[in-house]
Amino acid sequence: MKLRFWGVRGSIPSPGPKTVRYGGNTTCLEIWTDDGELIILDAGTGIFPLAQTLLEKMPVHAHIFNTHSHWDHIQGLPFFIPLFVPGNKATIYGACDPVSGNSIEEILQVQLQYRFFPIRESELNAKIEYVSLREGESVSIGNALVTPVLMNHPVVNFGYRIDNAGKSLFFTGDHEPSYNIYEPEDDEHAMYQMLIEQKNRSILERMCGVDVLVADASYTEDEYPAKKGWGHGTFDTCIQMAEDAKVRQLFLTHHEPTRDDEALEAVFSKSLEKRTIQGCEIELAREGVLVEW
């Protein structure tokens, strides 16, 4: 399996000299399976430079999995050049919105409205298909199996596990571990804690033993209290999760747009100092980096 990071920034693109090492594009991961299928996780602005590299490989069939509908995870989709070229195929997967009942197609079509984007959907010449996924329902892409896992974010967010020829990867999308809404002295505290643990267990089971975990580590522990409920994890929660799930290699991503390269490395090394067990390799996700295993 091959993984390349094309966007590792959270919330808003952050180009400039101070983010040049880790990159300023928002979330996009390119994966090639061992049998040559192309899987793209999220279509943040990183999908645009990725698209440039696909031009020479056309015609392509891109399987694009959307973790959730927030802007930083879909913004690059209308600029995915292969969509305009006849002969290409794109299959776009994602969750329905349980509140409105909208399918992934209806959710994503909003950004293709003419007032936001000057090309009409009918002008997209590639063959485009949309697939609304249900939690736990795997889809086959060649020999690979992609399984959506419900994480915790202000909107429904699917993490994805990809299994292919004995190799595996899990991407959380945006995820904040659930927290107890009750105080320890409340009657409901223990019951709610049990529900949280049940949910965490089911996430860990799905994540268990993957070779590569890519996880949302937006905040430091110090920043977190002010951002509780915003739907993102911390360096420490990601490291803990990786240890618990016994993953081989962890990439921390969704870097804060205000955190420059130097600050990012500083908070990262601080969080590494606190580690008590040394189970897995940990790195900051960096734009352009290729991981092959």
Place this chain on the structure above:
Amino acid sequence: MTAHMDEEFHRRLSAMVESMPAFPESVHQIMSMTADINCSPKDLVKVIESDPIMTMKILKLVNSAFFALSRNVASVQHALVYLGLNTVKNLAISIATVDSLPRQSIPELPMSAFLTHSLATASMAQHLAKDFLHLQSFSDHFVAGLLHDFGKAVFVQFEPATYAMVLNEARETQSPLPQIEMERMGITCAEAGAMLAESWQLPPALIDSIRTHVDCNENSSDMTLTVAAANTVVKAMNLGNSGNPHVGDFQDFMRRRLGSDLEGIIGKMDALSDEVHDMQNMVQSAP
């Protein structure tokens, strides 16, 4: 009822429930609470679960097949952990603002008395699960108590005249309500509620307790037991009105399984009527 009629009736009921109105005060509370971005999740749970209609609609959505393969979300708290706080908040808002039918009310079963009965049964079932059976998942029992008579709310809303007649006949002849429901409507409210819950893929234990709380026995599930016993206890305490003139007996096996007799339970529940009153204030202003 023939299989065909059964299906037809079922489809009609299910479609009508979509437009069933939530209680006005819970709608009001949801709207004012959620206007505050920092609204307390605990309070949100409280408002949702003091309204059987809103609770049912949320469970229906969370368990629906279009979203997930599993179907095991049995309480509002579980919905919160499963889907996330904001999504549940948005669901509650969308339920509160959906175009709904005007609420029907019949003097034979005023909705305020029905609500009191549902809330009291919910609270009592939760107490029984928590303090007598020592179960950790007591919120599921609250919801089971809250929804055990959901079928009645549906009948009042969609067949008010017929159901008023049924309630009158049960009262005048002092007959068990399910018997008259069968004779006049061809289906009991327990069965109608269970069928709806089934078609919405609610958790099997919840469906079972809605269906079988009317003939709870030695072998019933814990959830059926807590709901049936709670039903009996709150009737004995004269809390609200379920429309059924027959107060089921507090039977021997209930005493055995709960480890207490009726008096023992009532003795520990002096706070119940205040609790119910508080909850009721959340969903309904003056009766």
